[in-house]
Amino acid sequence: MSCLQLLLILVLCVHVSCCCGLDPRKDSVLTIRQRDSMLPMIPPTAAPKPFLPLLAPSPLAPFTNITVPKVSGQCLLNFSASESLMSTTAIDCWSVFAPLLANVICCPQLEATITILIGQSSKYTNVLALNGTAAKYCLSDIKQILVSQGANDTLAQICSVRSTDLTDASCPIIDVTEFEETVDTSKLVAACQKIDLVKECCAQTCQNAILEAATRIASKASDLLSTDGGRVLPDHISRVNDCKNIVLRWLASKFNPSHAKELLRGLSNCKINKVCPLVFPNMKHVALGCGDEIRNQTACCTAMDSYVSHLQKQSFITNLQALDCAASLGMKLRKSNITKDVYSLCHISLKDFSLQVGSQASGCLLPSLPSDAIFESSGVSFLCDLNDNIPAPWPTSSQGAASTCSKGVKIPALPAAASAESGYYNNVLMLSLFIAFAMALLIFL
Template sequence: MREGVLSWGLVLQFTLQLFLCFSKCHGGSLGEISALMAPHISPIPSENPEPFLPVLGPSPMMPLTPLANGNVPVLSGLCKLNFSAVDTLLTITATDCWTSFAPYLANVVCCPQFDATLVTLIGQSSKDSGMLALNLTHSKQCLSDVEKILTSRGANVRLQKICSIRAANLTEASCPVISTDSFESIVDSSRLLLACRKIDHVNECCEQVCQNAISDAAQKIALNGMSSLSGGSVSGEQLSQIDDCKNIVLRWLASKLDPPSANSVLRGLANCKINKACPLVLPNITHVVQECGEVIRNQTTCCKAMEIYVSKLQEQSFITNVQALNCAAFLGMKLQKANVSKNIYNLCHINIKDFSLQATVGSQEYGCLLPSLPSDATYDRTTGVSFICDLNDNIAAPWPSPSSEYVSTCNKTTKLPAVPKATSAQKGLHNQKWKVPLFITIMSVIKMLLL
């Protein structure tokens, strides 16, 4: 137990030494946080923090790469999947799911990439095996080997639990078709490939060109060639089969595309799903209702209760700007149902960035929201692991109408925060004109490390 506490203490010491460097570039100001083992840095406050690239320093306990110190994983030798075909994706996944920070990037970056890598791995391996699923025994062996490879490259050792990935996820589940020959004899392969070979990451979520093609293919292989559910009742068992068959369709797609293209398609489809919901766990709202319900007697105590409530949300994870809009709408509906009729978001000046994990810049705290189309984390031997987020999403939290379910990005009147461009941001770091070091503390990470 003492060894465990000591290890976390080392991570805490390493994490606390963070700097923010702002760069004044032609296209805007961008910055970088790098992990350094410095004794103390005096904070320099900033009134208007700009979009930045938080760089998460690697834990002292984890190797930078398997080649950095000869830490090559010992695999079971029982998994026949072609790991070399997706080697680049495995490295991307390890970076996206880096050690202590994986839980905080899980919903948006880490787990979607982990899932995409597994789908592509099975798809690419089906070129030799002709099978789009593994049996349960083989699944356990292969998932264990994947985990060993990822952790050897710096990924969190609890990745399966963080992402709720089980060996059964690599099987066919209830889908009746698992061979590529059977699949292609039932499905219109050319139509499916045309729709999904390359998706529009901005418009796919609204137009659902690829998603509809996947659904049609899944229905065909689940329902013995039927292409539509209209005109007849479908049992719960059949709906479950269709859902399981979507995984088979995705694996087949991954077998027909090169791994980077397959990964791009899978991540794009995942973004459509994650931006439709709020990933945060909303605590009990009783205290807020007591102070803000019906007629608000004291605005100060109401807003204080709201501030305390929101601070609990800020301890959970990094989320996208669209997810933040959905979380605000979801919480607003819960409060309305509990007789909080006044727009307390407006009353208490709650913005969508108040729902995200907070970064302390100097003496100020700022919400760090990821763009709605989040990019992968990146690794650099000098700066560490970094990802793009924005401190400037000063969008007022939406007080929902009673009929709201979630914020749809397909509604052209919805005001969404600007999406930082990963490529220009990263290039900007190499053309900075000046730097101002600022002390940064990710409050929720510190709390986790102290537990």
């Protein structure tokens, strides 16, 4: 048994002894998350069910300032001016839970933090990128600072962040003055100054303005106007994508870090909710159990439950991602000659695609809008839906992967507030969630 496993067992013992003394009337996480006005879509067949907080283990030492970071002294980014931003990132990427929250919370927040740090520094350096040497020092310093506050020490690997991501890559313009002479900056700011987090993903008002600006500065490269058979060269597409990062940094320099973070996280969630992050293993045993027009319903559902259980061990996903995952799996099953709706037959719901928690093994779906983990005296918490049982929709023969902008199933973008009577139940649930997670992590590690 490793030292980390022993540490987790010790944390479990400490948490169990402390949790029994919690005041069941205190629901601070639920109170601050009452944002009913941000519920654009509600399930048509039932009232919104409560979303409950999920607590990670309390740290054995204070979460902030755990150690003194060993910074290089060679990075000119102003970390002190973004202290709150760095703290939020450390909590979002908290040690053991970072891989489970990577896709939805941790990595989008880390990417936003890097963009804002470079964007804010451009107000003094007049450049929107770092050179290769400075990028290596700065990425190392960012990691050291975050780890010193409790973040996972393999963040760069978890989020696939490289020092080159802090440079200009292939974008030809990084000078702020030249950027502002090339781009219609007033149009860009007007489109992105205040985005509707619900509507932006489909309307793409800000995203189109960013693409237009990126395309404009990318065209400064002399070879970009060449095409091959009427198709844009791959190098051009890559250069435009690199220039999008430059545009985002410029935008981050025009807003305060809090506003910039809201913008960047909102835009990243548009990409997050478009694809299913799960890896689908081989489904031969499902095809065998559910083939032949499903002669044996028990055998079919046993095979489906076994298959879905593998998906449930991967990561937390949002409710919209779950819809995409259900559509993707459904199409794969159809290609395996399973034509009957096995979702309905086997009672598969959207939450069955996310990580399972609690003694009742309930799926935990994160909200489709950006959210952060919260550090409290009782530990690190984040919100997920443990109660909505929205059936997974079976795709039709002509249907492809689910489109975020044309969902046939209505699901809320943010949690609904839980009732006051559920306070004691919440604390019991939080304890069982913690025990389940601690045990799962011991197996995982």
